[in-house]
Amino acid sequence: MRVIDFKDASCRHCYKCVRNCEVKAISVQNEQAHIMKDHCINCGHCLEVCPQNAKTFASDMDRVKRYLKQGVKTIISIAPSYLGVLEYDKPGQIVDALKQLGFYEVRETAEGAALVTREYWKLLKDGQMDNIITTCCPSVNDLIEKYYPSLVPMMAPVVSPMIAHGRLIKDIYGPDVKVVFLGPCIAKKEEAIGDERVQGAIDAILTFEEIVKWWKAKGIDVHQCQNLPMGNPSPKVNQLYPISGGIIKSVRASSVEDNYYKIHIDGLKACMELFEELEKGGIQNCFFEVNVCEGGCIKGPASDKWQQSLVRAKMDLEDQVAYQEEAQGIEGRDIELQKTFKDRRVHDRTPSDTEMEQILHAMGKYTKEDELNCGACGYPTCRDKATAVYQKKAEIGMCLPYAVAQAESMSNIVMDVTPSMIMIVDKDMRIRECNKKAREMLGVSREEALERYIFEFLDDKDIAEVLNTRQQIVHKKLNLETMKLTVVESIIYIESLESVLVTYQDITREEKAKEQHYNLKMETVEMAQKVIDKQMMVAQEIAGLLGETTAETKVTLSKLRDSILFEEED
Template sequence: MAVINFSKANCMNCYKCVRECPVKAIKVKDEQAQIVEELCIACGNCLRICPQNAKEIQSELVTVKTYINKEYKVVASVAPAFIGAFKFDHAGQFVSALKRLGFSHVEQTAVGAALVSKEYSEFYNNPCEDNYITTSCPGVNYLIQKYYPSLIASMIPVISPMVCHGKTIKERYGEEAKVVFLGPCLAKKLEAIEDNSIDAVLTFDELNKWFQKERIVLNELPIESFDAEDLAASIYPIAGGISATLDKKIDKKIFKVDGIDNCVQVLGSLEKNEVKSTWIEMNLCNNSCINGPAMPEEAENLYLRKYKIEKYVHNCEKNNKSWQQKEVSINNAYLKKEFINLSSSFAIPNEEEIRGLLKDIGKIREKDELNCGACGYNTCREKAIAVYNGMAEKNMCLPYMRQRAEMLTNVIFDVTPNAIFILNDDLDIINFNPSAETLFNVARDFALKKPVTILMEDDDFIDVRDTKRSILSKKVKLKHYNLTVLETAVYIEEHKAILVIMIDITNNEKKEKKLEELKLNTLDMAQEVIDKQMRVAQEIASLLGETTAETKVILTKLKKIVQSKEDDI
């Protein structure tokens, strides 16, 4: 079950998450970063450094509120790092805040840490030459299980303080009780899925936002006591804190290792058998749990967190105060845990396949392999192997994509039939393409760094520079060149420059002029024909009128003659 991932809408292809992931558990598909669950160690590095804040963390806040609303017995297991994570005058105010949210009981996870330390002490005092690696940090456990499985035998087979505390809560309050772990760790969300003693996990960041929503101000609340705590084990979240709680009966070499890079170095040495009979307290986060990835945004700085925890523990020791309310125990059998191999294998392409993948991104020769790391991988070959396994895309090579873009831009600039030139804020020419050379009959070398007035009037460009308003397809007559052009001038704010594009429409203008003349001539000819037709019609009408009159006269005379003859008869 994935508990962390990226928001699809926000990924900007910066590959920073891939660069920062220590185990390269991030897959890029369709230009979207995705966390590959089977490879992830839940360190939270990628989400913490994402510049777009494109993180999605599976929250169980609704589940916890449901437990509370249904009146379950909801017990909070609070990681001791809370002392440095929140601002309050007294730790009891934090207890009061949780009770206001609806938690029926509030205990410190340090109760489980104390029990784990007792079990750890048995292994520490073993005089054998075996190396032992603490298993309180689930991120370290996943790192070993997934990437250093040969070292699983060195992992102390003991459950974490969180799980241990959850088991004691279930024993003391009943299996129906709901255990909610509160801490600064994302890996705990994954660990809780594996064990039914923890019903939900909320990070300190989630809890702080819940406080804010409910308008709970910690230092304004009354002081209440934890239902169970172990003050000495509250030192656990500081680097070396686990070792400080051990009952040491023999002298053994101790490595206090925190931070992923340091963990990887030590695990590498262990794989090579360079270290023997060593107790290794290992935490994935730099400076251990007080620097967990899910601390509240408003938390104190790292060193103040450490100071507050150390002061808290010191004051408790000074007052000889080790337990409150009741002492907790657990069946030792419940403390055992078996760690298994979770490693995944990648297909390794042969040399020919690697060369083919490199060639696809312009890496023809060895010197073309810049190994710049912009894609997130240390070398071009590592990137090629990632592409082969579907973990990366070819176009993630930024130098290659930039080279392609520049080449395409240059080709367009050089071969376009339109004249293009660029002016700086002083209206001097800073770029000049071949078509502009042809249009203005001026060599590029001569035009560069010269004022645009060597070509034409600069009134339009002054207006564009001063108003920042573009000119689009304005018809301009270049009388000196006997040309007509469509002028576009765009102000580029970020470069303080003006891009000028001129389309030569002189021939089109001439054709349009000829066409206009042809139209006018045609109209004149048509009018002349019409006039002639009218004259002919009038002449015909006149002739017809005369002949009709004559005919009428003749017929009238003929009629009279005929009538006179009839009268005589």
């Protein structure tokens, strides 16, 4: 199952998700981005930055609605960040709005946080760990297990508040009850469904964004709902878990004495910097509260696009929490809260020097100077990009300078092999660009051409007309007297440049061929007429001769006839 993925039809090759993915868990194949599940930590940052809304989140909405339709007892575990994210007049209105959807009960996940806090107390009091890294954020847990596995021994061996709460609810209401976690976190879904170590505690995940849409579809106005109580005792200070430093405040609310220096770190980059420093060694006796989302869970990716600002959300939450009050009445003696973390490092092959060189050459990088390291592809250096190509995470064409160079190269080739003269002339009649054929006919270099005006070479009457009227001239035949050429002229106005595209297709050879063909036809007609005239003359002469001969023959034969007749009479 992929918690996050991409809609191919919407992905537009911008690579913004690659640039913003710190662990480079996004591969690009056939110009489409895809999530690499074994690399992904489900932080959801790609959802936040995608300008095309091409990402998809695997929703459990249909599953939850099915539970309710079938009459299954379903309980909501709501993340305490709702206090600063959702809109209401009184917190209890959220409870009523959720119950109107059909949920049996609503309890705060902070109830589970209280159990986790007690486990942290024990670790701090025992003092057996050199450093303690909190394990409430599933993205942080994935980050360490996959990319900093040497730090696994520093991870607090405790489940997250969500898992603790799910187990507590099933312990209270029975194993057949369905528990739905409601919050702003996408990574919680992978933790609840995809992590076999904690499966069964949570049956489905809904985000704040999804629940608000559901309320609107059902016509539920939270502001018109009753102010109903939560189904759990007040978790008090543990409601601060969603904001940066909230876990530390919860831990300090106890009377436990310890020798650990406590510091909170939030934001993926800051977490990675911390882990890199911890890998070097030298840091001892620290309790690190870590969260991938800047500002804490209250700024989770499943609410970021529509909630109010982080500052306002943080203020709203803090105003409603009893800071120094430890939770009372929350029992979970039979709840399993231990979790064993492990090395799940990502293994990627690296190219040899020869393979690296081949890929760099394919990217148009032949020297160190060619390696611009612009980062447009999403990788910090050209060599990092080449490594990603070798690992089939990236494609050659993702390199922006390479793509531009290729496009310019192809464009220049097309322009230069075109047998027609092509020029761009601006409103001042200055030549702004010209192809190889135009330079040859004008008898100037490109540098010289770009410093000259078109009227220095050609009659600019038609060009001036198009610049003034913006009405194009297409396929007009004319003679360029200065060049002794016959051409087909086309002039197109380019509004964005306030210039015109001028093309002259040389048809001089064709016109001469037409003239020669015409002359040949006329010569042939003249010769045919002469033959006809001569034939008529000969025919007339023959006719005349035949007439004379016929007359003579008649006279002779008549005489012969008469002589024969007269001899018989005698």
